[in-house]
Amino acid sequence: xxxxxxxxxxxxxxxxxxxxxxxxxxxxxxxxxxxxxxxxxxxxxxxxxxxxxxxxxxxxxxxxxxxxxxxxxxxxxxxxxxxxxxxxxxxxxxxxxxxxxxxxxxxxxxxxxxxxxxxxxxxxxxxxxxxxxxxxxxxxxxxxxxxxxxxxxxxxxxxxxxxxxxxxxxxxxxxxxxxxxxxxxxxxxxxxxxxxxxxxxxxxxxxxxxxxxxxxxxxxxxxxxxxxxxxxxxxxxxxxxxxxxxxxxxxxxxxxxxxxxxxxxxxxxxxxxxxxxxxxxxxxxxxxxxxxxxxxxxxxxxxxxxxxxxxxx
Amino acid sequence: xxxxxxxxxxxxxxxxxxxxxxxxxxxxxxxxxxxxxxxxxxxxxxxxxxxxxxxxxxxxxxxxxxxxxxxxxxxxxxxxxxxxxxxxxxxxxxxxxxxxxxxxxxxxxxxxxxxxxxxxxxxxxxxxxxxxxxxxxxxxxxxxxxxxxxxxxxxxxxxxxxxxxxxxxxxxxxxxxxxxxxxxxxxxxxxxxxxxxxxxxxxxxxxxxxxxxxxxxxxxxxxxxxxxxxxxxxxxxxxxxxxxxxxxxxxxxxxxxxxxxxxxxxxxxxxxxxxxxxxxxxxxxxxxxxxxxxxxxxxxxxxxxxxxxxxxxxxxxxxxxxxxxxxxxxxxxxxxxxxxxxxxxxxxxxxxxxxxxxxxxxxxxxxxxxxxxxxxxxxxxxxxxxxxxxxxxxxxxxxxxxxxxxxxxxxxx
Numbered sequence: 001x002x003x004x005x006x007x008x009x010x011x012x013x014x015x016x017x018x019x020x021x022x023x024x025x026x027x028x029x030x031x032x033x034x035x036x037x038x039x040x041x042x043x044x045x046x047x048x049x050x051x052x053x054x055x056x057x058x059x060x061x062x063x064x065x066x067x068x069x070x071x072x073x074x075x076x077x078x079x080x081x082x083x084x085x086x087x088x089x090x091x092x093x094x095x096x097x098x099x100x101x102x103x104x105x106x107x108x109x110x111x112x113x114x115x116x117x118x119x120x121x122x123x124x125x126x127x128x129x130x131x132x133x134x135x136x137x138x139x140x141x142x143x144x145x146x147x148x149x150x151x152x153x154x155x156x157x158x159x160x161x162x163x164x165x166x167x168x169x170x171x172x173x174x175x176x177x178x179x180x181x182x183x184x185x186x187x188x189x190x191x192x193x194x195x196x197x198x199x200x201x202x203x204x205x206x207x208x209x210x211x212x213x214x215x216x217x218x219x220x221x222x223x224x225x226x227x228x229x230x231x232x233x234x235x236x237x238x239x240x241x242x243x244x245x246x247x248x249x250x251x252x253x254x255x256x257x258x259x260x261x262x263x264x265x266x267x268x269x270x271x272x273x274x275x276x277x278x279x280x281x282x283x284x285x286x287x288x289x290x291x292x293x294x295x296x297x298x299x300x301x302x303x304x305x306x307x308x309x310x311x312x313x
Numbered sequence: 314x315x316x317x318x319x320x321x322x323x324x325x326x327x328x329x330x331x332x333x334x335x336x337x338x339x340x341x342x343x344x345x346x347x348x349x350x351x352x353x354x355x356x357x358x359x360x361x362x363x364x365x366x367x368x369x370x371x372x373x374x375x376x377x378x379x380x381x382x383x384x385x386x387x388x389x390x391x392x393x394x395x396x397x398x399x400x401x402x403x404x405x406x407x408x409x410x411x412x413x414x415x416x417x418x419x420x421x422x423x424x425x426x427x428x429x430x431x432x433x434x435x436x437x438x439x440x441x442x443x444x445x446x447x448x449x450x451x452x453x454x455x456x457x458x459x460x461x462x463x464x465x466x467x468x469x470x471x472x473x474x475x476x477x478x479x480x481x482x483x484x485x486x487x488x489x490x491x492x493x494x495x496x497x498x499x500x501x502x503x504x505x506x507x508x509x510x511x512x513x514x515x516x517x518x519x520x521x522x523x524x525x526x527x528x529x530x531x532x533x534x535x536x537x538x539x540x541x542x543x544x545x546x547x548x549x550x551x552x553x554x555x556x557x558x559x560x561x562x563x564x565x566x567x568x569x570x571x572x573x574x575x576x577x578x579x580x581x582x583x584x585x586x587x588x589x590x591x592x593x594x595x596x597x598x599x600x601x602x603x604x605x606x607x608x609x610x611x612x613x614x615x616x617x618x619x620x621x622x623x624x625x626x627x628x629x630x631x632x633x634x635x636x637x638x639x640x641x642x643x644x645x646x647x648x649x650x651x652x653x654x655x656x657x658x659x660x661x662x663x664x665x666x667x668x669x670x671x672x673x674x675x676x677x678x679x680x681x682x683x684x685x686x687x688x689x690x691x692x693x694x695x696x697x698x699x700x701x702x703x704x705x706x707x708x709x710x711x712x713x714x715x716x717x718x719x720x721x722x723x724x725x726x
Contacts, residue, residue, distance in 0.1 A: 062691065063407040083698045148553055170553045172705060258498055259552035260705020275382035277694035
């Protein structure tokens with residue numbers, strides 16, 4: 001009984017408000033027309049292609065998307081492939097280290113620049129410059145620097161430091177750190193600029209109050225300023241995170257997945273199987289797994305961020 | 314001179330069938346190294362001289378992994394080129410089945426068939442439902458062991474004449490600080506098991522695995538020898554000693570820094586450009602000096618179906634180019650520069666270098682289907698991944714390698 005009552009009430013609500021449909025479509029019409037192209041882009045390009053991708057990952061499509069439905073076959077093969085498993089593990093390891101170090105180093109650099117130093121804009125420019133280079137250029141530059149025979153190791157050995165060793169790029173156990181060095185060199189400057197903007201956005205009054213209370217500067221940064229920069233932090237995490245998931249060009253330029261398969265990443269697997277391997281089904285299964293990983297991280301965060309009302313920063 | 318007159322007469326005959334004005338024909342290929350570019354220029358020259366049309370050269374970087382996707386997506390995306398080079402094999406089979414490639418059967422019939430092909434099996438990937446969709450223009454083989462004369466002079470041993478002698482010489486080479494086996498990073502390792510398979514395992518093993526996709530053959534005793542040879546190879550290869558490109562290995566061989574290398578015959582082009590003379594600076598052993606048959610693939614030309622409303626003269630230009638590619642003159646000029654074997658042997662090959670002469674001698678025994686030729690790109694990619702991983706990771710045993718190789722063959726289509 002109660003249920004039908006509720007339903008009737010709901011029905012009444014929609015029928016008793018005559019302008020419901022027109023309110024949805026006509027209210028603030030110019031804004032809606034202006035947003036239409038973007039709405040269509042999102043629906044067709046993002047949502048549409050995502051659905052297309054997921055659908056064809058369940059087929060045995062080869063070069064052309066014409067295959068038959070084969071259930072989870074592509075996924076079974078994917079997780080039985082050691083190259084894929086190594087790729088996933090590499091991304092997790094690289095991703096977590098990259099996220100932590102970019103944020104920490106970026107924040108420390110921002111704090112240092114925030115000390116009202118001289119030539120601040122010059123330092124800011126120098127720090128931000130690597131971000132203006134593409135990953136391909138970054139990768140090639142670091143490949144030369146870290147090449148055991150031509151780069152740093154070779155140079156120092158030629159100068160007489162015979163037992164100097166820096167062969168991370170040729171060492172399967174250290175190659176991820178070689179990637180990390182290049183990635184951090186590229187990304188921390190941008191993180192620093194974001195953080196700096198956040199630091200500058202904190203009201204001077206907060207600092208004065210902290211000083212009156214005799215709180216040490218480092219403590220003010222960690223316990224007061226940092227929590228106030230929540231918005232900037234989330235922006236930084238999203239930007240760094242999306243950079244990590246699509247990690248591809250840096251690997252191709254720096255190590256090409258080597259030595260062996262020790263620096264392979266999922267995006268490279270997907271690309272290889274879709275294009276040079278001519279196996280769209282397998283490539284799309286990999287792509288779908290990448291999407292799933294992102295969703296697993298994003299959904300709980302989005303729920304916390306937008307779900308609970310009144311917790312907005 | 315007489316021969317030239319015949320060719321000229323043939324050319325005029327072709328000319329008679331073309332329309333009066335010149336058109337542009339875009340040709341895509343991935344021959345970008347110095348020797349390769351010179352070879353494709355031979356075709357361009359003949360085409361422009363004989364038809365009066367313009368050859369629009371679209372060279373793409375990155376060969377099978379970089380250029381192939383571009384070519385395929387242009388054809389699928391409705392922006393086909395006039396003609397394109399691709400590997401002889403299964404990379405384009407779906408494009409043929411989807412009707413995106415021009416049926417060349419009428420042109421072939423007009424030429425009186427393709428009986429002049431030295432090995433009819435080359436035409437198999439080009440044939441679909443009894444019709445011809447592409448024309449192989451050369452034969453490439455992976456089955457070469459390249460040996461450095463300088464390296465063996467340093468250790469005072471004669472240059473080996475078989476794989477077994479070569480393996481026996483490794484300890485002496487290592488003692489003299491010479492790399493027994495030079496290798497470039499990435500894909501070059503993926504060709505090595507196939508060569509070991511035909512040399513050590515023999516022709517039957519190649520047919521059983523590449524053609525019949527027999528996993529039992531992989532698990533058999535013959536393939537175990539191949540896997541053990543791979544294992545022996547990785548013991549003398551270390552990642553720090555690997556060079557960026559196969560051409561660099563050629564330089565190592567000429568300098569005597571590396572003693573040997575297994576690589577396809579296109580290495581000969583680089584050795585030639587670097588100033589190496591076969592027989593003096595390096596030796597070449599076909600089929601590891603053990604077998605008498607080569608595994609072969611090569612390059613083919615495809616002519617995509619052009620969109621409705623294309624100038625008929627362009628379509629005619631496609632047909633003219635097809636004929637020129639496999640004409641005796643085109644074959645001779647192209648292959649002598651490219652270093653590959655021609656698809657017909659009814660031409661004067663006395664200008665070919667000693668390595669190519671050896672290969673031409675073996676062509677009469679029939680070609681074995683190479684991995685490139687018989688396996689889908691998907692399977693090839695899986696083998697490449699496996700070989701790269703095996704080379705670098707000593708924890709993968711010979712047994713693991715055989716088992717994983719067998720699994721891939723079982724799944725191969």
